[in-house]
Amino acid sequence: DDEEEKFLTQECKELLLSLPRQKGWRTPYLYEFQGFWCQPKEIQAILSFQNHFISQESDVILATIPKSGTTWLKGLVFSIMNRKRFDVIDSKAHPLLHSNPHDLVPFFDQIPDLSKLPDPRLFATHIPFNSLMLQESIKNASPKIVYLCRNPLDTFISSWHFVNNLRPKSLPPFEIEEAFKMYCDGIIGFGPFWKHMLGYWNESLKHPNGVLLLKYEEMREDTVSNLKELAKFLGCPFSVEEEKEGVIKEIAKLCSFDKMKNLEVNKSGKSIKNFENKHLFRKGEVGDWVNYLSPSMVEQLSQIMEEKLDGSGLTF
Numbered sequence: 310d311d312e313e314e315k316f317l318t319q320e321c322k323e324l325l326l327s328l329p330r331q332k333g334w335r336t337p338y339l340y341e342f343q344g345f346w347c348q349p350k351e352i353q354a355i356l357s358f359q360n361h362f363i364s365q366e367s368d369v370i371l372a373t374i375p376k377s378g379t380t381w382l383k384g385l386v387f388s389i390m391n392r393k394r395f396d397v398i399d400s401k402a403h404p405l406l407h408s409n410p411h412d413l414v415p416f417f418d419q420i421p422d423l424s425k426l427p428d429p430r431l432f433a434t435h436i437p438f439n440s441l442m443l444q445e446s447i448k449n450a451s452p453k454i455v456y457l458c459r460n461p462l463d464t465f466i467s468s469w470h471f472v473n474n475l476r477p478k479s480l481p482p483f484e485i486e487e488a489f490k491m492y493c494d495g496i497i498g499f500g501p502f503w504k505h506m507l508g509y510w511n512e513s514l515k516h517p518n519g520v521l522l523l524k525y526e527e528m529r530e531d532t533v534s535n536l537k538e539l540a541k542f543l544g545c546p547f548s549v550e551e552e553k554e555g556v557i558k559e560i561a562k563l564c565s566f567d568k569m570k571n572l573e574v575n576k577s578g579k580s581i582k583n584f585e586n587k588h589l590f591r592k593g594e595v596g597d598w599v600n601y602l603s604p605s606m607v608e609q610l611s612q613i614m615e616e617k618l619d620g621s622g623l624t625f
């Protein structure tokens with residue numbers, strides 16, 4: 310607790326005292342801030358972002374709830390947007406072969422050095438839609454937002470594995486039953502998951518030119534069609550020649566799970582987030598939850614999904 314709070318500003322420490330809190334997954338507590346459960350350092354980053362960030366109309370923002378394919382989406386959109394600078398057909402010099410996507414596409418809540426970013430700027434975030442819109446310049450500039458979501462059953466399993474992998478070996482494992490209860494109660498980083506998804510989903514319905522919602526499962530099923538839609542949405546559609554040359558397929562291949570997982574940088578490197586990249590690549594499968602969840606857990610979570618997403622049109 311002390312260790313974590315050492316880096317917080319006085320303003321943030323005072324704010325934390327006024328917020329509801331619950332036991333966290335990775336940190337002692339998660340705090341309910343602007344309607345979502347966040348770690349203290351995330352709240353500080355959101356505050357700083359809301360106060361200081363200056364958005365440009367040409368910005369592209371990749372939004373996700375953690376463990377729904379952020380790393381993959383970063384790789385794909387980086388490759389699409391930079392395909393004139395970095396050839397994907399003759400890809401020997403492609404940055405994704407020696408950098409993790411997190412080193413190429415910053416989370417803007419981590420306040421990167423903006424001067425280093427080429428135009429159009431590409432950012433990622435886990436910040437919920439409502440909190441993004443509390444940022445004046447984003448509201449005015451309305452940059453393009455791509456939201457990737459994933460079946461909550463798989464996102465839960467992915468999150469649970471991830472937290473256990475990062476947990477110091479001196480601590481007992483984080484039991485699946487405990488994690489599951491927290492997840493169902495909405496208590497997970499940037500949760501409740503349904504509220505996170507609905508924020509972006511509803512906006513994508515209202516402003517389809519501003520927010521594109523993609524699903525992990527559909528991206529796995531048909532990566533090429535999704536990449537075409539993505540490129541079109543981003544204002545840099547693939548030409549007929551590019552498609553003929555195989556550019557779209559090469560991007561899908563370059564960013565595929567097996568390719569990325571087996572790169573040296575992702576086997577042994579550390580990304581800017583200061584943890585080992587290998588933890589970002591586990592199985593990359595659709596439906597791995599069947600191997601971990603009991604029938605009653607599946608029933609419970611499915612019911613929550615049905616209830617919370619009811620009438621929204623968002624289904625998994």
Ligand code: A3P
Nearest residue numbers: 376377378379380381467565566590591592593
């Ligand atoms: P699993 O734990 O189910 O394997 P995030 O990047 O948001 O942290 O999400 C992590 C999840 O995405 C993990 O899921 C991880 O294996 C999967 N993933 C990472 N890279 C991927 C890729 N290139 N293609 C598909 N899935 C990928």
